[in-house]
Amino acid sequence: MTTVKQQPDRLFAQPVQQVPDFVFNEDVVRVFPDMIKRSVPGYPTIVENLGVLAARFAQPDTALYDLGSSLGAVTQALRRHVRTERCRVIAIDNSPAMVERCREYLHAQDSMFQELLPVEVIDADILALEFQPASLVALNFTLQFIDPAQRLALLGRIRQALVPGGALILSEKLRFEDAEEHALLNELHLDFKRANGYSELEIAQKRSAIENVMKPDSLEQHRERLLAAGFSKVVPWFQCLNFASLIALP
Template sequence: MSKEPDRIFAQPLAQVPDFVFNEDVVRVFPDMIKRSVPGYPTIVENLGVLAAQFAQPHTALYDLGSSLGAVTQSLRRHVRTDDCRVIAVDNSSAMVERCREYLNAQDSMFQELLPVQVIDGDILSLDFQPASVIALNFTLQFISRDQRLGLLQRIRQALVPGGALILSEKLRFADSQEHDLLTDLHIAFKRANGYSELEIAQKRSAIENVMKPDSLEEHRERLLAAGFSKVVPWFQCLNFASLIALP
C-alpha cells in the first residue's frame, strides 16, 4: 500500500476548493486517514472481527464507500463463513482502480479468501442483494442529509435476519462545550501527527461543505426510523465512533 505522505494542504492556497476524492487524495489516502481519524486502524481491523460474528452463508457482505478497500481486506481476513462474497462500492473511479490493485495484491499473499467484486458506482442507486453484513465506514456523512434515511431503509431491507449494519462516523455534539472540547482534542491529535496549523485550517475549509456529521442521538433515531431494532455503540475515540445496528 502507498506510503506517500499527505502534503495536499501544506502550501497556502489562494482559494481552498471543496474536498474531492480524486487521484491526488488517492495517492496519500492511507497516510491521510491514519493521521486524521483517531482510532481508524482499530475500527477497520475490528470491523472484520465483528463481521465474522454476523456473516451468514449464501449472503453478501457490503463495503459501501469502500475507498481503497481497507474494510474489504479486513472482511476477507476474518470472515470464514461458507459461500459469502464481498461487494465493495465507491463512486470515485480513482479509488476503485487503486482498490482493485490492493485486492489483487492481497490475493497473492493469502489463500482461500472470500471472493470480492469492486463496483464503480453510487451506493444511492445500488441494487442490494441479500446481505448479512453491511459496512458504512465514514461514508454516510458525505451523503446529503435528506437522502440518509432512504439509504438506511434500503440497507435494512437488504439485511437478512441475524445480520448487522456497522456504521462509523465523525460525530457532532448538541452540548456546545462538549463539541468544542472534542473538536480541540481532535485538532491536537492531528497536530501531534505532524499536520501544521495551515494544513489543519485548509483541510477544515475544504471539507466543511462536503462532510456533514450528525450527533449520536440523530444516528440512533434515524436508524430506528429506518427499521432497525437495536443500535449499539461499540467504539468511540474523541469525536469519531462506530455503531452496530441490528435488524
C-alpha cells in the same frame, strides 16, 4: 504482485488563495492511507475489528457490503476474518481513482493469503444500488458524505436488504449537542492532528475543503434515524474522541 506506492499527505501544506471543496480524486488516492491514519483517531482499530464483528454476523449465501470502500481497507479486513462459506464481499465506491487503486490492493492481498472470500469492486453510486440479500453492511465514514436528506432512505434500503441475524456497522465523525462537549472534543481532535505532524495551515485548509462536503450528525440523530429506518437496536461499540462506530441490528 502489484506494488502500490503510498505517499505522505502534503495536499494542504502550501497556501492557496481559495481552497476548493474536497474531492476523492487521484491526488487524494495517492496519500489516502497516510491522511486517514493521521486524521481519524482509532481508525486502524475500527477497521480491523470490523472484520472481527463481521465474522459473527456473516451468513452463507449472502453478500457482505463495503459501501464507500475507498482503498478497500474494510474489504481486506472482512476477507482476513470471515470464514463463512458461500458468502462474498461487494465493495462499492463512486471514485474511479479509488476503485482502480482498491483493485490493486486486493490483488496484492490475493497473492499473500489463500482461501479468501471472493470480492467484487464496483464503481457505482450507493444511492442507486440494488442491494442483494446481505448479512453485513459496512458504512465506514461514508454516510457523512451523503446528502442529509437522502440518508434515511439509504438506511431503509440497507435494512430491507439485511437478512435476519445480520447487521449494519456504521462509523462516523460525530458532532455533539452540548456546546462545551463539542468544543472540547473538537479541540482534542485538532491536538491529535498536530501530534501527527499537521501544521496549522494544513489543518485550516483541510477544514475549509471539507466543511461543505462532510456533514456529521450527533449520536442521537444517528440512533433516531436508524430506528426510523427499521432497525430494532443500535449499539455503540467504539468511540475515540469525536469518532465512533455503531452496530445496528434489524
